[in-house]
Amino acid sequence: MPGQPETGEPGSGTPSLTREDAAYVARLARIDLTDDELDLYAVQLAAVIGHAAEVAALDTEGVEPTAHPLPLRNVTRTDEPRPSLDRAEVLAQAPAVEDGRFRVPPILGEAL
Amino acid sequence: MTGAGPTDLAAPGARPSAALDIARDVRSGSVSAADVVDRYLGAIDEIDGELHAFVTVLHDGARREAESVDLKVAAGGDPGPLAGVPVALKDNMCTRGVPTTCSSRILDGWCPPYDATVVQRLRAAGAIVIGKTNLDEFAMGSSTENSAFGPTRNPHDPARVPGGSSGGSAAAVAAGLAPLALGSDTGGSIRQPAALCGVVGMKPTYGTVSRYGLVAFASSLDQIGPLTTTVTESAVLFDVIGGQDPMDSTCLERPVPRTVSALADGVEGLRVGLVSELVDGVDGAVEARVREAAETLAGAGANVEEFSIPEFRHGLPAYYIVAPAEASSNLSRYDGVRYGLRVDAETAESMNAATRAAGFGAEVKRRIMLGTYALSAGYYDAYYGQAQKVRTLIIDALAVAYQRFDVLLGATTPTTAFAIGAKVDDPWAMYLSDVCTVPSNLAGHPAISIPFGPDDSGLPVGVQVLAPALGEPVMFQVAAVLELGAPVLGPPRVHAR
Numbered sequence: 001m002p003g004q005p006e007t008g009e010p011g012s013g014t015p016s017l018t019r020e021d022a023a024y025v026a027r028l029a030r031i032d033l034t035d036d037e038l039d040l041y042a043v044q045l046a047a048v049i050g051h052a053a054e055v056a057a058l059d060t061e062g063v064e065p066t067a068h069p070l071p072l073r074n075v076t077r078t079d080e081p082r083p084s085l086d087r088a089e090v091l092a093q094a095p096a097v098e099d100g101r102f103r104v105p106p107i108l109g110e111a112l
Numbered sequence: 113m114t115g116a117g118p119t120d121l122a123a124p125g126a127r128p129s130a131a132l133d134i135a136r137d138v139r140s141g142s143v144s145a146a147d148v149v150d151r152y153l154g155a156i157d158e159i160d161g162e163l164h165a166f167v168t169v170l171h172d173g174a175r176r177e178a179e180s181v182d183l184k185v186a187a188g189g190d191p192g193p194l195a196g197v198p199v200a201l202k203d204n205m206c207t208r209g210v211p212t213t214c215s216s217r218i219l220d221g222w223c224p225p226y227d228a229t230v231v232q233r234l235r236a237a238g239a240i241v242i243g244k245t246n247l248d249e250f251a252m253g254s255s256t257e258n259s260a261f262g263p264t265r266n267p268h269d270p271a272r273v274p275g276g277s278s279g280g281s282a283a284a285v286a287a288g289l290a291p292l293a294l295g296s297d298t299g300g301s302i303r304q305p306a307a308l309c310g311v312v313g314m315k316p317t318y319g320t321v322s323r324y325g326l327v328a329f330a331s332s333l334d335q336i337g338p339l340t341t342t343v344t345e346s347a348v349l350f351d352v353i354g355g356q357d358p359m360d361s362t363c364l365e366r367p368v369p370r371t372v373s374a375l376a377d378g379v380e381g382l383r384v385g386l387v388s389e390l391v392d393g394v395d396g397a398v399e400a401r402v403r404e405a406a407e408t409l410a411g412a413g414a415n416v417e418e419f420s421i422p423e424f425r426h427g428l429p430a431y432y433i434v435a436p437a438e439a440s441s442n443l444s445r446y447d448g449v450r451y452g453l454r455v456d457a458e459t460a461e462s463m464n465a466a467t468r469a470a471g472f473g474a475e476v477k478r479r480i481m482l483g484t485y486a487l488s489a490g491y492y493d494a495y496y497g498q499a500q501k502v503r504t505l506i507i508d509a510l511a512v513a514y515q516r517f518d519v520l521l522g523a524t525t526p527t528t529a530f531a532i533g534a535k536v537d538d539p540w541a542m543y544l545s546d547v548c549t550v551p552s553n554l555a556g557h558p559a560i561s562i563p564f565g566p567d568d569s570g571l572p573v574g575v576q577v578l579a580p581a582l583g584e585p586v587m588f589q590v591a592a593v594l595e596l597g598a599p600v601l602g603p604p605r606v607h608a609r
């Protein structure tokens with residue numbers, strides 16, 4: 001995959017991250033970062049992931065993952081109409097509004 | 113609530129409680145809520161310039177709420193168990209029409225269109241929201257230095273941090289600027305600042321307190337809980353805010369155990385496990401206090417035994433995968449579209465990225481990056497999947513421990529309050545502040561930090577009592593005994609008169 005970080009096998013010791021690796025992650029996270037920030041985060045992320053490598057190296061054969069501490073199954077409520085948030089009050093918090101909706105810059109470019 | 117007031121339920125010899133005294137006097141009509149609120153607002157105006165515990169002080173709102181409490185008393189009604197008691201809210205809990213900032217620029221100007229469930233429950237109990245307190249941005253941090261509005265200072269030594277992320281709430285209670293406060297605890301964010309500021313901080317069992325209206329950080333770990341001066345206040349406040357809520361589908365369906373009635377039960381015959389991993393390797397002064405606390409419990413009739421839970425050593429690295437992973441997903445909602453900051457740009461995607469660059473601080477960016485990395489293709493199983501399995505290992509290890517013990521005991525934090533600026537350049541050094549607290553979050557279990565005397569420099573030390581899921585009553589039972597036996601901690605240097 002182009003831009004995929006090459007940080008070695010997970011669990012194989014302290015990984016290293018390049019500025020390009022950090023830029024790839026920043027793009028996935030939709031945050032514009034400066035080159036200085038990318039350099040700093042490349043080092044700092046590698047340090048934290050280095051600690052996680054201890055965990056990655058553990059033998060967890062046969063251990064079920066826990067996504068959530070409670071054994072909750074589907075939680076439902078009765079299907080009856082009830083008041084929702086006031087639309088005007090909600091829209092009043094938006095940076096830009098038009099015709100009762102959120103207004104955003106073009107999503108698909110000039111073609112539309 | 114009818115019948116006995118909360119003060120009457122306190123353990124014999126329990127420490128004096130400003131909150132319960134206020135509630136008693138306001139309910140009886142001997143003191144007006146308006147006077148109480150004015151007194152606390154005056155104290156905030158006088159000394160919070162030095163501490164910066166509050167982000168927003170609700171002068172008008174608090175006075176209005178106080179008037180309505182006083183009117184109810186005058187009409188012969190009972191405003192509730194917390195009548196007229198000012199409460200400070202960590203500023204990641206939604207208050208309708210009142211700015212809720214999460215100490216982030218990205219929520220600049222945002223006023224939620226609804227109240228968090230805990231806010232509704234506080235008001236229904238007669239409590240008065242007096243202000244919103246400072247936090248590490250989006251609750252990510254252990255020092256309250258990661259606030260877009262500047263750090264909060266520790267009332268015991270203003271050159272030191274109050275801990276975090278609920279540092280504003282802890283400092284407000286310690287300095288007497290609010291009798292009660294709420295914080296949120298994802299990896300220790302109630303207990304750690306409570307320990308560093310010398311107050312009581314409690315993280316409830318996951319699912320006992322509604323998260324509706326708590327701005328999400330890591331949803332499988334986040335839990336709201338009380339910061340108070342005394343253990344009794346903690347139990348009273350927990351009983352007020354706890355309970356099922358149709359607005360939070362992760363709330364437990366069964367009734368939440370009432371805790372106030374357990375406070376006077378003592379520890380005779382209780383089995384207490386002193387967790388080696390929560391005493392070995394912490395600062396000498398902290399370790400000494402924890403061992404003293406163990407002796408206090410043994411002296412009160414508990415059977416105390418040291419016990420090792422080696423899985424706890426994996427807690428911190430696993431937490432710093434799970435929490436950022438969930439955060440990177442939760443914080444994707446800050447995209448400049450529906451609320452808060454927007455930095456205009458040509459396309460929606462560049463607007464999203466520019467807004468997030470300008471709106472988030474350094475630590476939030478770091479955690480989003482970390483979580484995004486841990487969830488990215490090729491790394492998901494090795495890091496996130498593996499961290500979830502470690503979570504299971506910790507839960508299983510605790511299940512074994514609780515076959516032998518009723519509660520577990522250890523330090524809350526590896527050190528007492530550190531200097532402002534000491535750890536800002538080394539994320540892992542800062543993350544180590546959470547090493548004793550994260551296991552309870554990963555397991556969803558309750559835990560409480562109780563002040564247990566000073567260290568050699570006079571700074572507060574906290575000891576932690578851990579209990580199994582829904583073990584709040586026995587946890588409070590033990591906490592009450594520790595509180596009575598705690599060495600005297602001097603008053604904070606900065607405190608309301």
